[in-house]
Amino acid sequence: MDYHKDCIFCKIANKEVDSYKIYEDDKVFVFLDSSPDFNGHMLIVPKKHIVDTSDVLKEDGLLLHMIDVAQKMRELIKDTIGTDGITYLWNMDNAQNVKHFHMHVIPRDKTLEQQPEKLPVDVVYSRYFKK
Secondary structure (H helix, E strand, O other): OOOOOOOHHHHHHOOOOOOOEEEEOOOEEEEEOOOOOOOOOEEEEEOOOOOOHHHHOOOOOHHHHHHHHHHHHHHHHHHHOOOOEEEEEOOOHHHOOOOOOOEEEEEEOOOOOOOOOOOOHHHHHHHHHOO
16 A cells, blocks of 8 residues: 555555544545534545545546445445435545545435534444444
């Protein structure tokens, strides 16, 4: 695995920094965003340090794998939190807060007039995802 010692996502994927892990396989690491837009907001990061889409497209099948994992996380969110929609998102260039390619999986619920109260990440993890 390509690893950058100063990259927080590399450290999380390498388990050097604590996170609220949701899923992991040989290519990606999924965890709850520490500054979520909504309860259950997850990040999917490649274990290999990749900066942007031009780099991720050079990795055979990685982007497609990330989308497949995002679909699995969508089902998990629907089964646990019960939202009616999901937003998939990735930022590029200066819109990236962390210069490590990552995909956001953000629960949405358009049926509610108001989004539920945003809970602390540890509460969301304990309530919905802790096994």
